[in-house]
Amino acid sequence: MLQISKIRKTFGELHAVNNVTLNIPSGQMVGVIGRSGAGKSTLLRLINRLADPTSGTISFDGTNVTELKGRDLRLWRASCAMIFQQFNLIERMDVLSNVLVGRIAHHDFVSSMLRQYTDEERALAIRALDRVGMVQQALQRAGTLSGGQQQRVAIAKALVQNPKILLADEPIASLDPANATRVMDSLRTINQNDGITVLVNLHTLDTARKYCDRIIAMRAGEVRFNGAAHELSNDLVRDIYGEAGLETGIDESVTSTSIEEASSSNDNQQIA
């Protein structure tokens, strides 16, 4: 169970995350939605401790994550793997080496500097690459892959971290619909088969509805909605996205990145 209580993060005058309290039971797939700048990314970075909170605490299974330091902090980061919009791979290294970076927190100084990994670790990495269908590209430089392939490598890297939580920060925002679907399918498979809690930031509503057990909607650093996908009403959507300038409502098919749904949902979801 991931418990976030009264967490706050300010950048100067800006309250990026403002007094957020959430409980996320293990094994859930949670979509975090909201417009750009709503604080979704900051929330995920606070959980992984890439950013430190101004106040408030995050705890996981009784451990206070916000107080971790040094090696404990690095092990925590390894156990809540993060996936980024821009993949954040080492483009000049091959795919296998990139995946093995997921083991880095468990290495001593010398072996990590010399890039020495055990056979078990390599086997683990190859199995992870197999799960995302990227074994054939294992020795190719990561920078030569397409965006969708790079994101799948990033997922394989997350898998070898043996994470308890998977944090995905806009994982499909830079991908075409086919690859977006593939990446979201992998995230759901990982969630269902491995029982890993998945927190995914999305800016497309229909993707969140389709894949997530639960939706958290943020606006201006605050949580405005926290519940099942079907409970999210049009009025709430209007509130979250604050579409003052739009004459019609928000057409989910316009922002959609999924393939199958885009055409079929067109008729029944248009809000006029």
Next chain:
Amino acid sequence: MLWRNCVIMTSLSPPLSVIDQFEVEYAQTRKSARRVQIISTVIFAIVFYVTASIGGFFDMTEVTLDNGDRVSMWKIWAGLPRLGEYIYKTLPILRWDSLFADIGEWFWRWKVWLRLLIETILIAYMATILGVIGAFLLSFPASRNLTPNKWVFQLSRRYLEIIRTVPELVWALIFVFCFGVGPMAGVLAIGLHATGALGKLYSEVNENIDMRPVEGVKASGGNWFEQIRYGVVPQVIPNIISYTFLRFEINVRSSSIIGYVGAGGLGQEIREAMSLQEYTDLSALFIIILFTVGIIDFVSERLRHRIIGISGKG
């Protein structure tokens, strides 16, 4: 929708006024740009004139012409012919019928010179390696985007600055005083200066990297060293190798002169030839250095261009 808005907008306001306003603003921008241009040209001209006169470029000197007249003329015109005179003095006498013997005479100390040439290159080689080690290790704390904290940043930056500001010849004098005459002083002097110069270049390379891989490593639980090793080094290695070759070229030039103060290499022969007024020795040494530096420049440039294209495996 958008199209309709456009029509309304243009019909409400006279279409010319926006363009007219643009024309006025454009003319103003042009005018002020030209003013800045004129003022800066004048300032540069004045500064150039002042520095030239402080540098003695407008000093006059008395010269006796061929017909015995004494005239006053600018030093630079009076002195230029003497440059040719000096070069002429260094030229050896080469006759066609005894060409090989004459060349042999010209390079009469070739055994000593060859030994010293090898010493010169080895000084440059070892100094470059010392410089690379020091600069590589210090360049990461000396990069604004990578430094663990601002104290380490300031310390490593200032250290690199100091060791590169002191010229190699001054370091060489200090080290000759400490360790005596010989190539060791030269290696240390050039190595120290190279550390400072390379450290600056490396850290600039580091500051221009893409930080996303670094964040990716950090998010997986990598510590500072691992973030550098995996996130930074693969990105910067081609540039680092390229700058290192460039530095080796510069170091060969430095090590060929550093013997002037007793720190090993060909420089000591240059000093001797100058003080003994062995003018033809000077031209022989000059040719040796020119050829060596030329060959090393050529080879290292080709290598550099290949490495820039090569994929780094980190």
